[in-house]
Amino acid sequence: MNSPEPELGVAHRRILTNGVTLHVATAGPEDGPLVILLHGFPEFWFGWRQQIEPLAAAGFRVWVPDQRGYNLSEKPGRVSDYNLDRLAEDVVGLIDAAGAEKAFLVGHDWGAAVAWWVAMKHKERVARVAILNVPHPIVMKRYLLRSFSQLKKSWYMGMFQLPWLGELGLTRKDGVPMSKGIRNSAQRGAFTEEDLERYREAWLQPGAATGMINWYRAGLRSPGKTPEDIRIQVPTLIIWGTADAFLGEEMAPMSLEVCTDGRLERLEGVSHWVQHEAPERVNALLIEHFSERPPSTRPSRAPAGRAAPTQA
Numbered sequence: 001m002n003s004p005e006p007e008l009g010v011a012h013r014r015i016l017t018n019g020v021t022l023h024v025a026t027a028g029p030e031d032g033p034l035v036i037l038l039h040g041f042p043e044f045w046f047g048w049r050q051q052i053e054p055l056a057a058a059g060f061r062v063w064v065p066d067q068r069g070y071n072l073s074e075k076p077g078r079v080s081d082y083n084l085d086r087l088a089e090d091v092v093g094l095i096d097a098a099g100a101e102k103a104f105l106v107g108h109d110w111g112a113a114v115a116w117w118v119a120m121k122h123k124e125r126v127a128r129v130a131i132l133n134v135p136h137p138i139v140m141k142r143y144l145l146r147s148f149s150q151l152k153k154s155w156y157m158g159m160f161q162l163p164w165l166g167e168l169g170l171t172r173k174d175g176v177p178m179s180k181g182i183r184n185s186a187q188r189g190a191f192t193e194e195d196l197e198r199y200r201e202a203w204l205q206p207g208a209a210t211g212m213i214n215w216y217r218a219g220l221r222s223p224g225k226t227p228e229d230i231r232i233q234v235p236t237l238i239i240w241g242t243a244d245a246f247l248g249e250e251m252a253p254m255s256l257e258v259c260t261d262g263r264l265e266r267l268e269g270v271s272h273w274v275q276h277e278a279p280e281r282v283n284a285l286l287i288e289h290f291s292e293r294p295p296s297t298r299p300s301r302a303p304a305g306r307a308a309p310t311q312a
Contacts, residue, residue, distance in 0.1 A: 017093025040109020069211025084224030241270030
């Protein structure tokens with residue numbers, strides 16, 4: 001079980017949302033505007049370790065969940081439990097549990113797909129959204145159908161559909177090969193060996209490997225219901241590392257086109273792991289983007305006992 005992180009000023013809670021209990025790391029002033037950081041695959045809350053303290057120091061109330069299926073959060077057993085509609089409803093439930101009307105959302109990788117989906121289908125609960133290195137889900141779906149180069153980059157998504165193979169890729173030799181793959185796909189020094197040990201510990205939590213892979217399975221077998229209007233109508237910041245080995249850069253401006261109030265910031269030479277490789281730049285962009293702080297992002301009511309402190 002992961003230990004507390006006193007150096008980050010993080011407290012750990014269990015939050016009941018949308019029928020599942022999520023482990024959430026929290027920091028910052030209780031009366032600050034709410035920011036929710038959504039990790040991707042194969043990370044967990046710790047993947048935002050370089051963003052938590054700066055955002056909290058800037059006055060934000062920061063909530064960082066292990067999303068369903070990951071690390072210390074609950075891991076439902078059905079593939080359909082991981083479609084984007086359910087994942088988005090988890091986030092809406094976190095906003096409710098925090099006692100806020102709206103939140104600032106930040107997402108990376110699969111967490112960015114969830115952030116897009118929340119902003120698209122629950123825009124009344126989102127003040128602003130920041131997206132790190134993932135296209136709008138509908139842009140991604142359409143692009144995959146006509147881009148052989150992106151299909152080649154996304155080959156692992158097909159592999160993850162096979163029983164046990166994805167899980168084996170995560171857990172083989174206690175996760176060491178997978179952690180080496182992450183380190184090799186990033187700039188030198190982005191992940192320390194101590195960081196990767198934390199990742200391996202998270203992947204080896206009971207049921208975590210299947211829960212994590214089920215996100216990919218649901219993406220093909222049980223996708224969320226696409227609304228008629230796919231535009232993003234809340235202020236949107238897209239941060240994109242141009243050296244991403246997994247996702248084509250051309251999808252960034254295509255995603256910007258479906259935002260009614262959007263901005264694209266390219267980080268030259270930065271890989272898919274943008275918040276790890278360029279944390280100071282990412283943090284500055286996030287704080288700038290969220291500097292217009294609507295009062296509705298502040299807690300408006302008590303969360304009615306939905307959050308309970310816990311050690312993690």
